[in-house]
Amino acid sequence: MARIVVITSGKGGVGKTTTSAAIATGLALRGHKTAVIDFDVGLRNLDLIMGCERRVVYDFVNVINGDANLKQALIRDKRVDNLFILPASQTRDKDALSQEGVERVLNELSEDFDFIVCDSPAGIERGALMAAYFADEAIVVTNPEVSSVRDSDRILGILASKTRKVEQGGDPIPGRLLLTRYAPERVERGEMLSIEDVGEILAIDLLGVIPESQAVLNASNAGQPVVLDEESDAGQAYQDAVARFLGEERPLRFVDVPKKGFFGRLFKG
Amino acid sequence: MGIFDYFRQPRQKSASVAKERLQIIVARERAARSGPDYLPAMQQELLQVIRKYVQVDDDAVQMNVDREGDCEVLELNITLPDDKE
Numbered sequence: 057m058a059r060i061v062v063i064t065s066g067k068g069g070v071g072k073t074t075t076s077a078a079i080a081t082g083l084a085l086r087g088h089k090t091a092v093i094d095f096d097v098g099l100r101n102l103d104l105i106m107g108c109e110r111r112v113v114y115d116f117v118n119v120i121n122g123d124a125n126l127k128q129a130l131i132r133d134k135r136v137d138n139l140f141i142l143p144a145s146q147t148r149d150k151d152a153l154s155q156e157g158v159e160r161v162l163n164e165l166s167e168d169f170d171f172i173v174c175d176s177p178a179g180i181e182r183g184a185l186m187a188a189y190f191a192d193e194a195i196v197v198t199n200p201e202v203s204s205v206r207d208s209d210r211i212l213g214i215l216a217s218k219t220r221k222v223e224q225g226g227d228p229i230p231g232r233l234l235l236t237r238y239a240p241e242r243v244e245r246g247e248m249l250s251i252e253d254v255g256e257i258l259a260i261d262l263l264g265v266i267p268e269s270q271a272v273l274n275a276s277n278a279g280q281p282v283v284l285d286e287e288s289d290a291g292q293a294y295q296d297a298v299a300r301f302l303g304e305e306r307p308l309r310f311v312d313v314p315k316k317g318f319f320g321r322l323f324k325g
Numbered sequence: 326m327g328i329f330d331y332f333r334q335p336r337q338k339s340a341s342v343a344k345e346r347l348q349i350i351v352a353r354e355r356a357a358r359s360g361p362d363y364l365p366a367m368q369q370e371l372l373q374v375i376r377k378y379v380q381v382d383d384d385a386v387q388m389n390v391d392r393e394g395d396c397e398v399l400e401l402n403i404t405l406p407d408d409k410e
């Protein structure tokens with residue numbers, strides 16, 4: 057049985073797809089057989105971030121409709137063993153993701169994968185609801201910025217009521233916070249919400265903090281999940297998040313302003 | 326930064342403004358989420374009844390459902406206009 061995790065946020069542009077690619081790749085690097093699914097029907101992008109856009113033949117909706125089987129649609133990653141991508145369809149039909157269809161695909165994947173990472177679209181429409189519905193747990197991606205935090209809270213409300221687990225009388229699925237685009241200098245200057253601020257408002261456990269980093273754009277430009285850039289701060293922060301996801305304890309990194317030396321303070325701007 | 330800035334009242338930092346605004350709006354939206362579904366309709370109907378007797382604004386009726394132990398308390402606040410007007 058696979059663990060199904062939804063990467064969600066409510067607001068767009070906060071780093072869901074970047075995170076889905078990084079977490080899925082990170083899990084596969086640690087030897088877990090992982091599938092990452094793009095639920096953003098009509099606005100496929102995970103393929104670009106994963107660098108497999110030219111290898112897409114069949115997609116998620118093709119599998120749901122029976123036009124292709126899973127084996128044909130899953131794209132095997134060329135860099136990392138055990139990593140597979142199921143791209144979203146570019147159809148404009150909003151109802152293409154039927155609940156039975158999604159369930160069937162997830163059940164089939166569950167048989168021989170360890171993890172299924174569901175990359176949710178922004179918003180609270182069908183795609184987002186379907187990405188969350190069958191999940192065992194959630195990673196809520198949030199920027200330290202008012203609209204993102206508010207939307208994350210909204211999504212937490214949906215996660216608390218609109219999942220299969222809850223509808224079957226179970227507990228709400230656990231959700232953990234991944235704070236992205238964090239800039240410690242701005243937090244220190246009082247210009248950005250701190251980890252503690254966001255944590256206090258959303259009141260969920262923290263999975264990790266990804267610093268604002270040039271490496272993220274570089275990675276998406278190249279179609280390489282940023283976690284593969286092991287030299288970079290963001291890459292290492294994602295590795296830490298994956299480790300914590302798997303139950304390891306890791307201290308937070310890249311969350312403090314580096315202390316300046318004597319000359320640094322002397323010439324401080 | 327000029328030397329006189331050191332003597333000025335420090336302005337409230339934007340992050341703390343953000344935090345305060347978020348705490349208020351998030352609390353309000355959570356309360357709305359957890360309230361019963363009939364609350365908005367009931368609020369509208371109450372407003373109509375009140376208006377038969379007193380002319381009040383749309384936001385003159387505030388309703389909250391609080392939980393106190395085993396009890397659910399429906400709190401109703403109606404702001405009546407000043408008599409003099």
